[in-house]
Amino acid sequence: MEDRQIVELYLSRDESALARTAEKYGPALRALAENLLEDPQTAEECENDVYLAAWNAIPPHEPRDYLFPFLARIARHAALDRCRERSRQKRSAPLVQLTGELERCLPAPDNAAERLDALALEEVINRFLGNLSQENRNIFLRRYWYMDSISAIAERYSLTQSKVKVSLCRSRNRLREHLKKEGL
């Protein structure tokens, strides 16, 4: 079923929207959550959170042209929230690794986030992404948006793991420069 048709089901409050969503995007949403949580059961709970959140959010949202990014963003958020619920000692290894990698992109750890509203930050992030080549952007997003492992990215794009690491290293350096230029 086309995304537009699924969104119409949500808008008309037809509960089959949930089944159609699960059918089409369930495995991808579960995989995204599992990348971070490393626990199939909690990942499944996150997936269910996504359906409930989508049911509550459509309407007013009408993501006819970007249903999967819309759902995936909810899944990502839910997975990060679950991680935060865990004590620091029990934090997932992928989260520790990913945040450690991104920590090095920050020119100086401070209250920069508070100085920028979400809209300004969105522009900063998208200007950075827009300046990357499509290949480097996809690799960057697979790592820090979908939270894929290096080996999964290498397999996805038929690249060597070394090439993926070089691409990520270069993108992180660019992000650091970009954040510095933007005054963050």
Next chain:
Amino acid sequence: MTGEELLEKLELADPAYVQAAAETPAGRRRAGVRRAVLAAACVCLLASAAAAAGGGTWLLDSFTARGAPGSDFTQSGYDLAADVERFPVSALTGEIQEAGEEIARQFENHDLASSWHPSTLRRAEFPSAAEARTYIGLDALRELDWDLEETRTMLRVTGNSQGQLLRVGLETDYEVEGVRLQAFANIFTEHDDSAAVTGARTTEDVEFSESLCTSANGKRYQVITNTGFASGYYGMDGYLVEDGVLYHLHLAYLKEDEALAESLLRQWADLF
């Protein structure tokens, strides 16, 4: 902002970018290398299959006593393709940036009757490989922590008449109990759109054989050995691509030192 907050805020990425990253990728483009593969008449299925797992290199062709039409000479040799990174010149952050201008000047002042080509700049004044690496300034370039005494470090920079850097080759030589070693690191830049093909040529009738090995760290590397030259020396070459840089070790040894040469090659591969 912390790394975790930044990770979270990346959710603000444009849905179009997020969607694009979710789509099934089309076949990977490797035009330069693919052209070279197609051009090589002697690529066999076995070599291609080996390539996929061969640490980023694969044998295109090897030949013994091959004659060229209208020529009395015959050649033996091999061609090997490598899946390397084309580094942006801006990634070379050392003084090497000045080499481009010097190469452009070489083109301007070049005497057409001269036997040397102005595209190459050789520098042999480095006291050690470490200094040469600093001169290059590429993060991806590995420092090989090898407990052998360096006998020579040589840098070859290739550029074009516009002063753009095309390739950088760093050679470090060693000698261990009569076995001569040359370790190369080859960097290709964004301005070099030729296929990354390396290899060897000799006018002697020697035969080459290929094998694939795995280092102690699980890295795959390709080994090419050749039968003896008239001088009594044999050759053994290891190739490995790491972080987009092509590394190559050439060993020249006498038959009785074969086990030592093999051991040194393994040591080299284990450094990655």
